Amino acid sequence: MVHEISIQLDRTPLDVAKYPVGIDSQVQVLRKILNLQYEDKVMVGLWGKGGVGKTTLAKAIYNAVFREFQGSSFLERVRENSSDLVRLQKKLLSEVLLGKKLAIYNVSGGSRLIQDRLCNKKVLIILDDVDDKCQLNALARCYEWFGKGSRIIFTTRNRHLLTSHGVDWNHMHEVKALENGEALELFRKHAFLGNKKIEIRSNLVDGVVHYAKGLPLALEVLGSFLCGRGEEEWESTLQKLAKSPYKEIDDVLKVSFDGLENEEKEIFLDIACFFKGQGTKHITKVLESCDFAVIIGVKILIERSLISEEKGTLQMHDLIQLMGMNIVKEECRDNPGKRSRLWLWDDFLHILSGNAVRLVNV
Ligand SMILES: Nc1ncnc2c1ncn2[C@@H]1O[C@H](COP(=O)(O)OP(=O)(O)O)[C@@H](O)[C@H]1O
Ligand SMILES: [Mg+2]
Missing domain, CATH: 1.10.10 (Arc Repressor Mutant, subunit A)
Structure with missing residues (x-):
C-alpha cells in the first residue's frame, strides 16, 4: 500500500503546451477510444502530419489518465532516438518501474525484459513519433507483453504503420489541423500575449493566419515572430508569405528565421x-x-x-x-x-x- 502511494506521488504530469487550445475536447474524444473501463488491453494510434499537434495531444491524454495505471512511460521522439533502441528500452522500463535500472545488452534481451517485467502490470505506454516497425517491435511488440487493462498509444505520421502493427481502425484517431476559430485563438495568444489593447487590423491578422493552414506549429512561430511588431511589419510579412512559391510549412517557418539578426x-x-x-x-x-x-x-x-x-x-x-x-x-x-x-x-x-x-x- 505504502509502495503504491509512493509510486503515485513520484510520477509527475508532463508540460503540454504554452497556450493550449482545443485540447480538452480532443482529450474527451480520445478517452472514449481508450475506453478505460474495458478490462482487456488496447492499442491506440494517433496520426497526422508534422506540426499538427500529435505529441501535444499525447501528452495531454497522458496527464489525464496516467494515475489510473500501475506504471506509465511517455517516450518522446522515438524516431529521432531510434539509433539506440536499447537506450529507449531502458528508459521505458526505468519510467514504468520508477527509476529501477536494469542491465540490457541488446535489443532482443531488452524486449524479453520488457515482457518479463510488464506482463502482469497494468501500464500506460506512449511511444511518440514512431516511423518504423522495428521501433514498435523493440518497445511494444504485442498485447502479450503487457498486463490486463494496459493501454499503449502510438503517434506517427504514417497511418499504415499502425495498420501493419495490428491497431484496429476504430482505435485510430486522426489529429487534424485547427478549425478557423481555434487557429485564430492560438495565433492571437502568441502574437498578443493576452494584451487586448494592441490593435492590428483584422484583415492583417486573418491574412497571416491563413498561411498557417491551421497548423499549430506554424501559428505559434508566426505569432511569436509578429509579437510586438507594428502594422507595417505585419504588411511586409504578408507580402513575403504571398511571394513564397509553394507556401509549404517550410516557407512559413523561414519568415521567422529571415527576421533574425x-x-x-x-x-x-x-x-x-x-x-x-x-x-x-x-x-x-x-x-x-x-x-x-x-x-x-x-x-x-x-x-x-x-x-x-x-x-x-x-x-x-x-x-x-x-x-x-x-x-x-x-x-x-x-x-x-x-x-x-x-x-x-x-x-x-x-x-x-x-x-x-x-x-x-x-
Ligand atoms: N492544441 C494546441 N494548442 C496549443 N498549442 C499547440 C496545440 N497543438 C500543438 N501545439 C503546439 O504546436 C507545436 C507543434 O505541436 P506538436 O505536438 O509537436 O506536433 P507534432 O507532434 O504533430 O509534430 C508545439 O510547439 C505545440 O506546443
Ligand atoms: Mg511530435
Missing part, C-alpha cells in the same frame, strides 16, 4: 545542425567560445518559438530543425565542402576523401 541566425543553425537535445549549459559554453552573445541569442530564439528549453536541454521541433538544415544545404547544394556546417558522416567522408586525393597529388 546575423548572430542569432548562426546560433540557430548551430543548434539545428549540431546541438539539438543537448544540455543548455553545454551548448552555451561551446557557442560562447565562438564569441557569440549566446544567452541573449538563445532567449530570443525561445521567444520566437524556434527552440524551447525542456529539463535543462534545448529542443527544437523536427520541422524547424529540417528548415535549418535545408538552409545550410542550400549554401551549396552540390558540394558539402563549401557549406558552413557538416553534420552527416557521409558528407564529412566525401570531403576527407577529396582532401586525400589532393594530398596524394601534391
Whole structure:
C-alpha cells in the first residue's frame, strides 16, 4: 500500500503546451477510444502530419489518465532516438518501474525484459513519433507483453504503420489541423500575449493566419515572430508569405528565421545542425567560445518559438530543425565542402576523401 502511494506521488504530469487550445475536447474524444473501463488491453494510434499537434495531444491524454495505471512511460521522439533502441528500452522500463535500472545488452534481451517485467502490470505506454516497425517491435511488440487493462498509444505520421502493427481502425484517431476559430485563438495568444489593447487590423491578422493552414506549429512561430511588431511589419510579412512559391510549412517557418539578426541566425543553425537535445549549459559554453552573445541569442530564439528549453536541454521541433538544415544545404547544394556546417558522416567522408586525393597529388 505504502509502495503504491509512493509510486503515485513520484510520477509527475508532463508540460503540454504554452497556450493550449482545443485540447480538452480532443482529450474527451480520445478517452472514449481508450475506453478505460474495458478490462482487456488496447492499442491506440494517433496520426497526422508534422506540426499538427500529435505529441501535444499525447501528452495531454497522458496527464489525464496516467494515475489510473500501475506504471506509465511517455517516450518522446522515438524516431529521432531510434539509433539506440536499447537506450529507449531502458528508459521505458526505468519510467514504468520508477527509476529501477536494469542491465540490457541488446535489443532482443531488452524486449524479453520488457515482457518479463510488464506482463502482469497494468501500464500506460506512449511511444511518440514512431516511423518504423522495428521501433514498435523493440518497445511494444504485442498485447502479450503487457498486463490486463494496459493501454499503449502510438503517434506517427504514417497511418499504415499502425495498420501493419495490428491497431484496429476504430482505435485510430486522426489529429487534424485547427478549425478557423481555434487557429485564430492560438495565433492571437502568441502574437498578443493576452494584451487586448494592441490593435492590428483584422484583415492583417486573418491574412497571416491563413498561411498557417491551421497548423499549430506554424501559428505559434508566426505569432511569436509578429509579437510586438507594428502594422507595417505585419504588411511586409504578408507580402513575403504571398511571394513564397509553394507556401509549404517550410516557407512559413523561414519568415521567422529571415527576421533574425546575423548572430542569432548562426546560433540557430548551430543548434539545428549540431546541438539539438543537448544540455543548455553545454551548448552555451561551446557557442560562447565562438564569441557569440549566446544567452541573449538563445532567449530570443525561445521567444520566437524556434527552440524551447525542456529539463535543462534545448529542443527544437523536427520541422524547424529540417528548415535549418535545408538552409545550410542550400549554401551549396552540390558540394558539402563549401557549406558552413557538416553534420552527416557521409558528407564529412566525401570531403576527407577529396582532401586525400589532393594530398596524394601534391
Ligand atoms: N492544441 C494546441 N494548442 C496549443 N498549442 C499547440 C496545440 N497543438 C500543438 N501545439 C503546439 O504546436 C507545436 C507543434 O505541436 P506538436 O505536438 O509537436 O506536433 P507534432 O507532434 O504533430 O509534430 C508545439 O510547439 C505545440 O506546443
Ligand atoms: Mg511530435
